[in-house]
Amino acid sequence: MRLLPFILLxxxxxxxxxxxxxxxxxxxxxxxxxxxxxxxxxxxxSAMALTxxxxxxxxxxxxxxxxxxxxxxxxxxxxxxxxxxxxxQRGQLHLRQNSPAExxxxxxxxxSLDRFExxxxxxxxxxxxxxxxxxxxxxHTTIRAAVSMNRIFKHRAYRFYQASYDDDMKGTILSVSCxxxxxxxxxxxxxxxxxxxxxxxxxxxxxxxxxxxxxxxxALILTPLNADAQRTLTPAEAQAFGQTAVFYNGxxxxxxxxxxxxxxxxxxxxxxxxxxxxQVLAGWLFYPDDWREEPMIKIKNSExxxxxxxxxxxxxxxxxxxxxxxxxxxYAQLPLQHKGMREADEKLGLIMSLQGGNSPxxxxxxxxxxxxxxxxxxxxxxxxxxxxxxxxxxxxxRLQAGEHDEVIRLFNKLSVYQQQHAEAGSINIQKLKVEIFxxxxxxxxxLFKLNLTVGLLAFAAFIFCIVRGRKRNIFRLIxxxxxxxxxxxxxxxxxxxxxxxxxxxxxxxxxxMIFIALCILIIxxxxxxxxxxxxxxxxxxxxxxxxxxxxxxxxxxxxxLIPVLQSPWLSIHVSLVMVSYALFGFMMFNGFxxxxxxxxxxTKSHDHIASLHKISRMLLYPALFALTAGIFTGAVWANISWxxxxxxxxxxxxxxxxxxxYSFAMHSRSLPIFNRPIFFHIYAILAFLTVIxxxxxxxxxxxxxxxxxx
Numbered sequence: 001m002r003l004l005p006f007i008l009l010x011x012x013x014x015x016x017x018x019x020x021x022x023x024x025x026x027x028x029x030x031x032x033x034x035x036x037x038x039x040x041x042x043x044x045x046s047a048m049a050l051t052x053x054x055x056x057x058x059x060x061x062x063x064x065x066x067x068x069x070x071x072x073x074x075x076x077x078x079x080x081x082x083x084x085x086x087x088x089q090r091g092q093l094h095l096r097q098n099s100p101a102e103x104x105x106x107x108x109x110x111x112s113l114d115r116f117e118x119x120x121x122x123x124x125x126x127x128x129x130x131x132x133x134x135x136x137x138x139x140h141t142t143i144r145a146a147v148s149m150n151r152i153f154k155h156r157a158y159r160f161y162q163a164s165y166d167d168d169m170k171g172t173i174l175s176v177s178c179x180x181x182x183x184x185x186x187x188x189x190x191x192x193x194x195x196x197x198x199x200x201x202x203x204x205x206x207x208x209x210x211x212x213x214x215x216x217x218x219a220l221i222l223t224p225l226n227a228d229a230q231r232t233l234t235p236a237e238a239q240a241f242g243q244t245a246v247f248y249n250g251x252x253x254x255x256x257x258x259x260x261x262x263x264x265x266x267x268x269x270x271x272x273x274x275x276x277x278x279q280v281l282a283g284w285l286f287y288p289d290d291w292r293e294e295p296m297i298k299i300k301n302s303e304x305x306x307x308x309x310x311x312x313x314x315x316x317x318x319x320x321x322x323x324x325x326x327x328x329x330x331y332a333q334l335p336l337q338h339k340g341m342r343e344a345d346e347k348l349g350l351i352m353s354l355q356g357g358n359s360p361x362x363x364x365x366x367x368x369x370x371x372x373x374x375x376x377x378x379x380x381x382x383x384x385x386x387x388x389x390x391x392x393x394x395x396x397x398r399l400q401a402g403e404h405d406e407v408i409r410l411f412n413k414l415s416v417y418q419q420q421h422a423e424a425g426s427i428n429i430q431k432l433k434v435e436i437f438x439x440x441x442x443x444x445x446x447l448f449k450l451n452l453t454v455g456l457l458a459f460a461a462f463i464f465c466i467v468r469g470r471k472r473n474i475f476r477l478i479x480x481x482x483x484x485x486x487x488x489x490x491x492x493x494x495x496x497x498x499x500x501x502x503x504x505x506x507x508x509x510x511x512x513m514i515f516i517a518l519c520i521l522i523i524x525x526x527x528x529x530x531x532x533x534x535x536x537x538x539x540x541x542x543x544x545x546x547x548x549x550x551x552x553x554x555x556x557x558x559x560x561l562i563p564v565l566q567s568p569w570l571s572i573h574v575s576l577v578m579v580s581y582a583l584f585g586f587m588m589f590n591g592f593x594x595x596x597x598x599x600x601x602x603t604k605s606h607d608h609i610a611s612l613h614k615i616s617r618m619l620l621y622p623a624l625f626a627l628t629a630g631i632f633t634g635a636v637w638a639n640i641s642w643x644x645x646x647x648x649x650x651x652x653x654x655x656x657x658x659x660x661x662y663s664f665a666m667h668s669r670s671l672p673i674f675n676r677p678i679f680f681h682i683y684a685i686l687a688f689l690t691v692i693x694x695x696x697x698x699x700x701x702x703x704x705x706x707x708x709x710x
Contacts, residue, residue: 008048066199073192080186088179096171109138123426126250132172177643197625211618232283240411242278247369301340364422448546455539479535513549517542519582569637576630583623588688591681613677650702654694
């Protein structure tokens with residue numbers, strides 16, 4: 001009986017992992033019917049919960065009330081999920097002005113649409129929110145209400161969520177949910193879970209505080225203290241051009257940022273040879289014939305490289321894409337969905353768009369931003385149309401005449417034009433300058449090299465001192481100073497991105513990896529005095545996180561948040577999950593360190609392995625609790641945004657799998673094998689694979705609604 005709930009939990013964990021892969025082959029409907037919503041899965045969850053609560057009642061009611069409350073809270077959450085499954089109603093409501101409602105869910109009152117509107121970011125056409133203004137008639141009472149993203153409307157037991165809208169802006173689609181029993185029970189479970197986790201961490205007789213006391217200061221400190229032929233703009237001209245504004249990626253940014261994204265997409269780097277990004281963009285814009293034969297278009301896919309070139313060089317020319325004026329990829333025997341095909345076609349499209357006269361959108365007209373090809377728009381005055389149509393032609397003529405001062409004057413004139421014709425207050429000159437400053441520094445590229453180098457040296461010195469019994473380790477001090485420097489730089493970089501984007505920078509993979517690195521470094525500095533291995537571990541783990549962030553696939557573009565992401569629950573959810581990943585990373589590092597010491601076969605190594613085991617067990621509590629809290633704050637956010645707190649999205653499922661996998665290690669009384677240091681360390685290493693799968697693997701294999709941010 002003691003092992004039964006763990007056997008059931010293991011079966012559930014394996015089934016959940018299998019379901020995510022089955023979804024790829026058979027579709028979402030299949031796994032919802034045959035896995036997540038099946039009778040056998042419901043039976044497994046129920047049997048696991050009942051047997052776990054029975055054992056917990058027998059063992060923990062008197063001795064460990066916080067642990068008992070924790071398990072009861074999980075029971076409430078599962079009960080709430082069951083009530084939602086059995087009793088909740090969901091549907092969609094299509095409303096149009098002056099038309100009866102169309103619903104798949106019967107409502108005991110009448111509802112109609114007064115008007116639908118879109119709120120935009122200032123000076124742009126990028127949606128900031130979608131708002132449905134409603135009238136609800138219930139008996140003799142009429143209520144006015146508004147529904148928007150992350151702001152639901154409740155009436156009786158019914159909850160209304162903004163889902164979509166009609167193209168003519170005269171209709172809206174709302175999601176409707178009626179779950180009067182499941183949500184209160186589930187939320188009560190969430191609250192109990194939070195209270196019990198805090199109580200377990202604060203309980204002076206609990207396992208966490210006991211482990212913390214057992215790790216004395218001496219035990220924790222394991223070691224004592226070219227010449228380029230292509231023509232383009234001069235640096236001064238490029239600086240003036242780069243400071244002009246452009247509407248790009250849903251926001252108003254300096255052209256420097258647009259050029260940087262253009263160059264990154266083409267070459268994989270933010271510069272090319274001795275040219276900065278603005279000079280690269282300007283080269284293609286003003287001197288396309290000079291750049292046509294430049295081997296700078298980076299292609300990764302081997303099939304495409306062989307088809308377009310000799311297959312050896314991964315940097316191709318524009319001319320390599322054509323044969324006798326015909327686009328080679330148009331007769332390639334590859335499907336349009338082919339990843340390499342899409343990549344090459346997208347890169348070529350950037351260049352051909354410029355050569356086709358479609359310049360960057362640098363000409364504002366109120367909240368609209370136009371390119372040079374839009375000069376015929378009927379809402380423009382004749383003076384505006386003339387300026388837009390002739391501007392880049394004039395720049396090209398002055399460049400060919402070598403009139404560099406006149407070129408700079410034209411770019412300055414463009415800046416004045418933008419201020420005069422853009423929506424008032426939409427162009428923030430100070431922000432444009434700060435963003436250009438931000439673009440100049442490859443923070444992740446520099447710091448990952450520094451942290452990994454110093455971290456490897458510090459780790460090697462750490463192991464050497466343990467094996468040889470040495471007491472002095474100068475690399476420990478160097479690694480602490482490096483961690484402090486990296487923390488300062490990342491804090492400044494994060495602050496800049498926050499200022500520029502006007503929201504907490506946790507909206508994409510690049511930003512979350514920087515946040516993980518920052519969390520790791522802060523933990524390192526706070527606990528470095530007591531945990532002697534931390535400086536080396538912190539630098540290595542943060543270096544790896546920054547390495548991932550610096551990869552070309554992690555495009556660090558600043559963007560406006562889509563409306564659904566404008567919720568404080570998002571920041572709380574992502575922050576908690578990232579902190580947990582950082583702590584799990586330290587446990588994984590402990591595991592590798594312990595294995596190295598184990599194979600060193602030193603007498604003192606066994607003591608160090610045991611100390612590392614205690615440290616990892618201690619870290620497990622805040623790591624698992626942070627992940628659990630992150631999962632359930634994410635569920636609250638999902639319920640506010642979409643009307644359901646759990647949707648079996650692959651990332652949700654793998655986050656749950658990660659939580660379940662690490663929860664096994666919490667039960668060392670029932671599973672005494674986790675009291676064996678080497679087994680625990682190996683388990684911590686293997687368990688971290690679920691973290692990698694949750695953060696990276698889901699995006700690669702499954703996609704889903706979470707794939708935008710990692």
